[in-house]
Amino acid sequence: xxxxxxxxxxxxxxxxxxxxxxxxxxxxxxxxxxxxxxxxxxxxxxxxxxxxxxxxxxxxxxxxxxxxxxxxxxxxxxxxxxxxxxxxxxxxxxxxxxxx
Numbered sequence: 001x002x003x004x005x006x007x008x009x010x011x012x013x014x015x016x017x018x019x020x021x022x023x024x025x026x027x028x029x030x031x032x033x034x035x036x037x038x039x040x041x042x043x044x045x046x047x048x049x050x051x052x053x054x055x056x057x058x059x060x061x062x063x064x065x066x067x068x069x070x071x072x073x074x075x076x077x078x079x080x081x082x083x084x085x086x087x088x089x090x091x092x093x094x095x096x097x098x099x100x
Contacts, residue, residue, distance in 0.1 A: 003088045007074045034063075036049050049065045
């Protein structure tokens with residue numbers, strides 16, 4: 001830890017948040033402490049757009065950015081795992097935008 005996943009959206013879009021679906025078959029790897037960064041430059045990341053401590057559940061989790069952020073790149077940083085393990089997993093990650 002930490003581990004990160006960076007997504008290139010191809011162009012600047014208005015980001016409203018993310019949804020995170022944790023590992024479904026067991027708790028190992030579920031992300032606990034998480035930070036999400038947004039940027040238009042993949043080499044420059046300012047303060048996190050949002051921070052969250054996810055519960056230990058298999059349920060879909062939603063994290064909204066207040067205010068929304070205009071960016072091309074999204075970086076999800078797993079700072080800890082629910083059982084203190086040194087690894088993380090994400091079953092599904094969706095980006096919430098104004099795009100249709």
